[in-house]
Amino acid sequence: MLRLTSEEEEMAGGARGKAAEKAMDLLIRYANALGAERFVETNNVAGVPGSAHQWLKDQYKNDGGDYRAVFCKFDLDANEVFDIPVMTGNACHLQGGMDPELWREQGYSPEAFANAESDEKNTAALNIRNLKTCTPYLAGNEPKFGEHCAWMESSAVVYCNSVLGARTNTEGRESTSAAMITHRIPDWGFHRDEFRLGDHLVEVDVRVNDIFEWGMLGYYIGEIVQEEIPVIDGAISNAGLIELKHFGAAAASSGGVEMYHLVGVTPEAPVREKAFGGKTIKSRIRYGADERRKTYENLNIRGKSTDVDYVMLGCPHAAIDQLETAARLLDGKKLNDGTALWIFTSRYVKTQAQAKGYVDVIKKAGGLVMTDTCSAIAQSIPKGTKVAALDSAKQTHYLPAFMGIEAWFGTTEDCINAALSGKWQGELS
Template identity: 75%
Template sequence: MKLTPEEEDMLSGKRGKAAEKAMDLLVRYANALGAERFVETYNVAGVPGTSNPWLKHQFEADGGDYRAVFCRFDLDSDEVFDLPKMTGNSCHLQGGMDPELWREQGFSDALHDNFVSDEKNVTALDIRNLKTCTPYIAGNEPKFGEHCAWMESSAVVYCNSVLGSRTNTEGRESTSAAMITHRIPDWGLHTDANRRGHHHIKVDVPVDSIFEWGMLGYFIGEIVQETIPVIEGDLKNADLTRHKHFGAAAASSGGVEMYHMVGITPEAPTAEKAFGGLTPLSHIYYGPEERRKTYENLNIRGKSRDVDFVMLGCPHAALEQIEEVARLLVGRKIHENTALWMFTSRFVKLQADARGFTDIIQGAGGMLMTDTCSAISQIIPPDTKVVALDSAKQTHYLPAFMGVEAWYGTTTDCINAAVSGKWEGELS
């Protein structure tokens, strides 16, 4: 490692115990990656110090509290010390429960007390409690070329691809250390060479709705895995929400951390620019047959048409998605045997509240929740067997996590299922 004088000071303990331990962890991390230096980052998004009571119990001898978890678990330290207030743009991503609807989610008083305690500790360290997987919708949108240290696969792929900022998929250890040191290894997608495309994808069917963008992302991720696709073709309405669903799907079926869409994403004005002089490893075609197979693949876990649970908002819903759900529910009621939960960020929910969308959803028998989702917290209504989803990412994960059947379709398909209790979605 080639350390700057400031980094040497941190590692030697001259900047305090927290900086020493954080830098020690990052040096070990960088050595494992083969990185020779650090980049500075003042935009860090993780889950610093937050934990359930079980993890706190593991460090009972060290105090069994937030500070013990941050020092011993996050920073891999052999001792516990006072934590400094964080500077820069340090953000807390997803939480474990809705701060108001936690009872409806099935959490106990003890777990809620732990949640409240952790949040107070996060706030005391000047870390922003965004509590979302979509920080770019909740007030943290980094600049083009800015080095970040972000967790959450769907946020990472959006950060790299749509915003042109730079981050690898980090963990809680590296992000907690980066909040203290403002350093992250100069490796992977922080470098120009590693942001060039690998595979050429030709899209030969219209991809316009959120539903279609999610399917295309799922198809591409499964094929390219952790490499970078360069996509050309009939892509329409390339807005925030569609990119959000595309990237989340590609990061779930594969491990995509970055993609280029020619003429759409900022580092791909042309295909030649996106590949940066590299020859494509393969040319992949997405047409009617590939579209149908992707739909069938996503719905392979669906058998019974009786829907117990409809879950929307993965990644966390944007305001226009909540507006669409409210519009679809006007004058209708959720079926007595079906639950509807929709997830978003606190930031967006305040806007939904102000516009009356939350009241409409609740009036129909649904709930608009924040902070978490069914996959993150592994929470679903009791006795749920069949789920309807408009997220390819959630369709990928929830059956494995919760042992349920799942149907993937449009938001309209899902709302119709919530009202009728039956899945009637089909590929048109």
């Protein structure tokens, strides 16, 4: 039985305005479906409130066909349109659909850009930060250990739970939009201690020490454990921010991993026993040379032609160190004619990269540094693309299916070399 506090009852009863009433109605239905007994308070919400392509707004043309109508009737599942209040707390907008400056290069029309620009102004007017990234923790929103959050975006969720030790389920735009207004989310799943304990032990027998290796390990684990929690131990090293964002993104793509433990690395797994908390280990999984090679082959199964006409980096959005690496590999060189290079990052990180000169070096070589989106989210690739090269297991998983192209997976250096030569020469060492 769901129990409400007096404040929650006031919101549900309409005493705190129509928006809070409708948001609580949605969240109560959500909590009952989950079997949650109460709500937790959250002041850290990351979603995509109110933003929509014009075709979705057209579905609500009788209600104004605008941002307000989408927020009320689509996000909050309300039967009427009302004013949306200015948000309090830490509310942010995750990735959007297009780069605010390079939208033409991405193939968008002026009308589509005008619609996106209008949505962004409406979002800002509600005191929602337009971070426009899948890595909010790299753009000024890094929750504290134990903090209850309500986040969308699979790669951000798994990083939030595992690396930062904050607490969130993988939410949708409906629950996050409602949580921005009410500061409530059901007390279920990863908000609860008992749900955060490990299920499977993964023993790593081969060295995993860079984003290429971490991405493959994540992809292998995700396929096996699906939505359960792996505890990883063994020959792992250099588990830095970049490596862990690629690992988590891969595990959340091949499976549905929302949390993992790395023994001696992540905050809730100082030792193996702590990660399991007394639970029985469901299975022991080995990752050795054979598993590594099979994973590499699986990721490259969609690659046939070695003629590469598109290289995409920055999934999840590139950190400043990754842009420095790309600039170093491209410095003084030129891309192959007929091969495009798009690197995706957040606005926040791009500003840093511009100040350090990395963006200019990449642009001089013929590449573009884009923000706010990625090729899979935007379903945007250079015109005529048939074969892509990627250093992200997540993007390799999604992009060929979304866009009907071939794809190669390899190291960042493999991908930059393909951009310079127009040929895929990556191989597993």
